Amino acid sequence: MADTASSYVQIDGVGKVYPSPRGDVVALQDINLDIASGEFVSIVGPSGCGKSTLLKCLAGLEPISSGSAVVAGKHLAGPPDSLGMVFQRDVLLDWRTILDNVLLQAEFLRLRRSDLKGRAAQLLQRFGLGGYEERYPWELSGGMRQRASICRALLCDPELLLMDEPFGALDAMTRDDLNLELTRIWQGSAKTVLFITHSITEAVYLSDRVVMMSRGPGRIVDVIDIDLPRPRPLAIRESAEFGAYTQRIRHHFAELGILKE
Amino acid sequence: MADTASSYVQIDGVGKVYPSPRGDVVALQDINLDIASGEFVSIVGPSGCGKSTLLKCLAGLEPISSGSAVVAGKHLAGPPDSLGMVFQRDVLLDWRTILDNVLLQAEFLRLRRSDLKGRAAQLLQRFGLGGYEERYPWELSGGMRQRASICRALLCDPELLLMDEPFGALDAMTRDDLNLELTRIWQGSAKTVLFITHSITEAVYLSDRVVMMSRGPGRIVDVIDIDLPRPRPLAIRESAEFGAYTQRIRHHFAELGILKE
Amino acid sequence: QDPLTVRLDFSPWGVHAGMHLAQDRGWFEEAGLNVEIQDGRGSGNTLQLVNAGQVDVGQIQLGLLGAAREEGATIKSFAGFQRKTDLCILVDKDSDATEIADLKGKKLVVFAASPWAAYIDDFLAAGGLTRDDTEILFVDPAALWGTYTAGRADGLMSTIGSAIPVAENSRPSKCLMLDLAGLHFPSYGLIATEETIQNRGDELKTLVEVEQRAWEEIKKDPDLGVKAIMAQRPDAKLDPKVLREQIQITVDYFDTPATEGKPIGWQAKEDWEAALQGMEKTGLVKPGWNAEDYYTNDLVQ
Amino acid sequence: MNGLKRLLYGESRTRDVLLVLISVVILWEAAVAIFKPPVIFLPPPSAIWTEFASTPGIFIRHMGYTLGTTALAFFLSVVLGVILAVGIVQSKFLERTVYTLLVALNSVPKVALAPLFVIWLGVGMEPKIAVAIMLAIFPIVIDTVLGLRSVDPDMINLARAGRASRLQMLLKIQFPNALPSLFAGMKVAVSFALVGAIVGEFVAGGNGLGFLVLVAQGQFDTTRVFVSLVLLGLMGTVLFYAVDFAERLMLPWHVSQRGGGSPVEAGG
Amino acid sequence: MNGLKRLLYGESRTRDVLLVLISVVILWEAAVAIFKPPVIFLPPPSAIWTEFASTPGIFIRHMGYTLGTTALAFFLSVVLGVILAVGIVQSKFLERTVYTLLVALNSVPKVALAPLFVIWLGVGMEPKIAVAIMLAIFPIVIDTVLGLRSVDPDMINLARAGRASRLQMLLKIQFPNALPSLFAGMKVAVSFALVGAIVGEFVAGGNGLGFLVLVAQGQFDTTRVFVSLVLLGLMGTVLFYAVDFAERLMLPWHVSQRGGGSPVEAGG
Numbered sequence A, B: 001m002a003d004t005a006s007s008y009v010q011i012d013g014v015g016k017v018y019p020s021p022r023g024d025v026v027a028l029q030d031i032n033l034d035i036a037s038g039e040f041v042s043i044v045g046p047s048g049c050g051k052s053t054l055l056k057c058l059a060g061l062e063p064i065s066s067g068s069a070v071v072a073g074k075h076l077a078g079p080p081d082s083l084g085m086v087f088q089r090d091v092l093l094d095w096r097t098i099l100d101n102v103l104l105q106a107e108f109l110r111l112r113r114s115d116l117k118g119r120a121a122q123l124l125q126r127f128g129l130g131g132y133e134e135r136y137p138w139e140l141s142g143g144m145r146q147r148a149s150i151c152r153a154l155l156c157d158p159e160l161l162l163m164d165e166p167f168g169a170l171d172a173m174t175r176d177d178l179n180l181e182l183t184r185i186w187q188g189s190a191k192t193v194l195f196i197t198h199s200i201t202e203a204v205y206l207s208d209r210v211v212m213m214s215r216g217p218g219r220i221v222d223v224i225d226i227d228l229p230r231p232r233p234l235a236i237r238e239s240a241e242f243g244a245y246t247q248r249i250r251h252h253f254a255e256l257g258i259l260k261e
Numbered sequence C: 001q002d003p004l005t006v007r008l009d010f011s012p013w014g015v016h017a018g019m020h021l022a023q024d025r026g027w028f029e030e031a032g033l034n035v036e037i038q039d040g041r042g043s044g045n046t047l048q049l050v051n052a053g054q055v056d057v058g059q060i061q062l063g064l065l066g067a068a069r070e071e072g073a074t075i076k077s078f079a080g081f082q083r084k085t086d087l088c089i090l091v092d093k094d095s096d097a098t099e100i101a102d103l104k105g106k107k108l109v110v111f112a113a114s115p116w117a118a119y120i121d122d123f124l125a126a127g128g129l130t131r132d133d134t135e136i137l138f139v140d141p142a143a144l145w146g147t148y149t150a151g152r153a154d155g156l157m158s159t160i161g162s163a164i165p166v167a168e169n170s171r172p173s174k175c176l177m178l179d180l181a182g183l184h185f186p187s188y189g190l191i192a193t194e195e196t197i198q199n200r201g202d203e204l205k206t207l208v209e210v211e212q213r214a215w216e217e218i219k220k221d222p223d224l225g226v227k228a229i230m231a232q233r234p235d236a237k238l239d240p241k242v243l244r245e246q247i248q249i250t251v252d253y254f255d256t257p258a259t260e261g262k263p264i265g266w267q268a269k270e271d272w273e274a275a276l277q278g279m280e281k282t283g284l285v286k287p288g289w290n291a292e293d294y295y296t297n298d299l300v301q
Numbered sequence D, E: 001m002n003g004l005k006r007l008l009y010g011e012s013r014t015r016d017v018l019l020v021l022i023s024v025v026i027l028w029e030a031a032v033a034i035f036k037p038p039v040i041f042l043p044p045p046s047a048i049w050t051e052f053a054s055t056p057g058i059f060i061r062h063m064g065y066t067l068g069t070t071a072l073a074f075f076l077s078v079v080l081g082v083i084l085a086v087g088i089v090q091s092k093f094l095e096r097t098v099y100t101l102l103v104a105l106n107s108v109p110k111v112a113l114a115p116l117f118v119i120w121l122g123v124g125m126e127p128k129i130a131v132a133i134m135l136a137i138f139p140i141v142i143d144t145v146l147g148l149r150s151v152d153p154d155m156i157n158l159a160r161a162g163r164a165s166r167l168q169m170l171l172k173i174q175f176p177n178a179l180p181s182l183f184a185g186m187k188v189a190v191s192f193a194l195v196g197a198i199v200g201e202f203v204a205g206g207n208g209l210g211f212l213v214l215v216a217q218g219q220f221d222t223t224r225v226f227v228s229l230v231l232l233g234l235m236g237t238v239l240f241y242a243v244d245f246a247e248r249l250m251l252p253w254h255v256s257q258r259g260g261g262s263p264v265e266a267g268g
């Protein structure tokens, strides 16, 4: 566990219930997690276990039903300052070009567009969207849209980055490239990252710790410290240590007996 | 190549251009592909290479700009009969419960709802959505929505199944389960399946053939026959033959130099 | 000098001849008045505007003062030109209807806000009829005429001066007058609030004087009036033949026996009393009225 | 379950609306008491109430008549309007013909047309219904057309891939999607149907609140005019919230209805 | 680039609209020639044209006046309506007060209120603008409220996570999202602003097409009434398509505008 003193995120017994006329849904139960400043934490878990819900709660977008959460030293009440968020569904605004979609965050923070235009174009370039700046979202493929929404989250160099399956719609190779890119960006700026992924490999490769969640109701079943040296070459994924980590996570999944609840 | 006589899908020099005031986009160029009846073909390729476009063209949803396509013996003019389609974005109707969303296809085909209600519930159960029949789409997680849209496509037992990254939002384990489930359904009913995926493993595991596409403009660079015996246990993925196939595909990706165009 | 706004009863027609002639000839200016003339949207609406102080003077059917003062309006008539009752029911010119009883079984159209509306029962009663003996249809002025000419009604309740000349073209008609029932309703004249009469009496006096002069001229030659109206209202595309007849009828209805020989504008107490008695019967005014509350001759010379 | 209660806006909503109305009445009464305008100018609420209470039967009877015309015209407007909107969306030809004519027709004030209607159709209920429909149908058509056209292209693709017929596309995809828009149109239309009924009554007939207004105007009885106007305002408010209520019942799934408030406020 | 040309509907659209209008004129003329109704009933288009051609200057001058009132009232309605809608969406209190009052007010026919307005505000331009605004503002408010409320919750979350201020949320998310709806409201409103201007002219003033209608009605000159009505229809059509054109210019991104036709037809 991370040292409490330098914790950036402290989650204490958090529970979340979605009220519904068709029966309330307990999405999270007794979640405890501390994330140190600058730490890269991934969440894995079966579909519907509450990963997105946890992220939304931390982003201050969904009120938590019980427990308490502290982000950047403040009790959670609304979205924390300096947050970058990638949603599970790319949420691009139809009425803005890709470049303008990326610059949205700058506008929210009342930064000068002209100051950030260069950075936005550079990010798009690095994420393989060079030349698409002036196109509209509906002219892009699914994976391209997703990458654009990542650029938007990264634009203003946030302290906390919450990413919900950001690379889900990308092929393995593009994914590898962007994993490297993300690691580079993270290491260059000491961000705290909470990262949801379905790729166990990706989780282990990117993270300092991997949180394993389970369903019914959503809770944490394991937290795995990934003690691999950094920088990590892509080839580290072939190493035995790496395999041990992924094996441990796979084991959890097998135990949970996915789909056979 | 499949025998033309029993071809279910014949694609001949197909090209697709999206006209746009911001510059036309050549999404597909000179695509040639025959798919035999009952064959399972996967498409892999980097993000934005035109996979979804190809699928939409075959579904008769986008007019092709050049070349010709024959599906089930008929020249393509509008969607073919007996088509099941899974879109890259789960397209669930907000005003219908999950069960009603799944039953939509039955209504389109003027089948009796009551006849198919049992099958719908069973499909939902098998795809891990038992108990969610009466919920609305916005009450589901991303992966759950995607599974619901797969159930919808499968409901009426279509001859041709076009699936655009159906398992993209699922964790590896759920994915494995559903790969097995899909294989079972496919084998039990002799469907012709065209399947887009970002998982090379998945493509090789599921398919009779894997089509490798490349970008700028979208074209086919390789078609790989997967000569693995069926039924295939999940463990076949650890085999050397399997590894050779994935290696070949990975090699293609590496050659294409993703993101560094 | 503050303009003196005069609002007429309706869009241009013959009864406006006096005002327009005076304006056209510049007689108001000569007399030191700055008069602005507006077309109106019905006598009742003009009355309301005068009462609210939005305009200074109104030229309207004076009989409306009965109900208006009952509701608290503080206006008076200070000159009555056309003093004879002009409310009439138009019927076919060649119809054999000559008295009230002949209306039995007939279909009559009337505007719901017309002064006629209040008199229907008493009018019919004078001929031994009740409302059930006829069919009364309430129709807007704009549709009234079409309904009548289309033959959907046998009679149309209006005023003789405004209606008969227009009817000539599409359904030649004659009149059954309100006074057949012994009821009286003072016709066109000028009104102002008691306050205006008090404060701007001199101007009003001059106004009446100029009007007297104008009507004297028109009496001699109605075509002066026709030309003046058409000159003042070039956009209205008026029919000179209709205007001339309207002016003629207006002039014909200037005098009652009680005003014979009196100056134009002067009003007789007995005429007002006769009218108010009828209004009392219909419930338009309550008993205890005083005729002199409704008019003044102070501004007429 | 407090679902139904929430649907009925709960007590707090009804209370707020009542509070507003009561405050308006008090302010109005006070203003009249202080500035003492003549009654013929602006009567105080108390006088309006006294006038109503003196002959409530008459007002209620005429109100019933107006309500009947309004309801019938509103119903026909919705049916006709939706049919027209569907036609316009389905066919470029209809769009360029019916739509254009409708736009032109809607720009001609009904107060000017109503007299012609009376001349053509007589003094019965027909011209009133006609005028009310002509007023009410336009917002329905415009908003339904927008709703039918604003379908997510992916949903259209879904239906086409499912070999949905045009009718199915319409009934199962486009129409549910257009419902929120249609309801917005209906909210505007229900008020306009009432206005249309009154305009019709102004022009012909001896029934309805419009007729009462005319007669009272002719007698300078401003208080009586106001009784009818206030009753019209109340009727319109009730009709509007009836449509609003129907919307809440039928569209629990729409974002504008979910969670009972604006999404901005929820949890913020 | 034929983008602008397409925006201008191309020749084919204009041609269709003209075709429709010409057919209507021919049918009308034929009907009058066959059934020979009295002119006071229904004049033939040829007579209407002759009447217009005899004094075109007069009609055009009064049309200009009406257009001025309409444009000013429409502009004010849009500004006020959007402000009100924003207030209503932002605050439950305003929703329950302003909204309710607006609904009540909208149910009171303006033809009945207009005389009161003239009594209160005089016979100048004010009552006309007031009446036109009161007619036009309602569809704008209703449709804008729907648009502001129908934002995808994910977009709201996106803005909240970005720490957008309320104002930014409004300007950068809700408002663009409400634009298609606002335009639908504006299309309805522009017609109603014209109608309102006419209703205003009916009760006061000596200018505008409404005044010409009244004068002609007073002389039972149906042909002249029809000249004004036809001019009103044409004006309304032009104004409507002006708003429609503005929409095409400003909302190329919206599905209802993309690809130039209904998505159902595209490629199907």
Ligand SMILES: Nc1ncnc2c1ncn2[C@@H]1O[C@H](COP(=O)(O)OP(=O)(O)OP(=O)(O)O)[C@@H](O)[C@H]1O
Binding pocket: A018, A019, A020, A025, A026, A027, A046, A047, A048, A049, A050, A051, A052, A053, A054, A088, A218, B138, B139, B140, B141, B142, B143, B144, B169
């Ligand atoms: N708005 C909502 N209303 C009601 N229930 C909800 C809502 N959002 C999510 N849920 C429920 O909460 C549970 C957790 O959902 P969540 O989206 O957090 O899952 P997830 O772990 O992100 O899944 P996935 O990997 O499929 O995206 C699910 O059972 C879902 O049905």
Ligand SMILES: Nc1ncnc2c1ncn2[C@@H]1O[C@H](COP(=O)(O)OP(=O)(O)OP(=O)(O)O)[C@@H](O)[C@H]1O
Binding pocket: A138, A139, A140, A141, A142, A143, A144, A169, B018, B019, B020, B025, B026, B027, B046, B047, B048, B049, B050, B051, B052, B053, B054, B088, B218
């Ligand atoms: N409606 C459209 N208008 C213009 N261009 C489009 C449109 N749809 C797709 N494109 C372009 O066509 C190309 C192929 O897109 P497509 O969606 O087929 O890619 P894809 O292979 O499915 O990618 P992904 O894996 O990211 O989903 C892209 O360059 C995209 O920008």
Ligand SMILES: Cc1ncc(C[n+]2csc(CCO)c2C)c(N)n1
Binding pocket: C009, C010, C011, C012, C013, C042, C043, C087, C114, C115, C116, C141, C157, C158, C159, C162, C163, C166, E218, E219
């Ligand atoms: C009882 C009564 N009936 C009709 C009118 C209407 N009127 C007066 S002048 C005019 C125009 C004629 O050219 C019209 C229609 C009225 N004022 N009083």
Ligand SMILES: [Mg+2]
Binding pocket: A051, A052, A053, A088, A164, B141, B142, B143
């Ligand atoms: Mg999720």
Ligand SMILES: [Mg+2]
Binding pocket: A141, A142, A143, B051, B052, B053, B088, B164
């Ligand atoms: Mg795709």
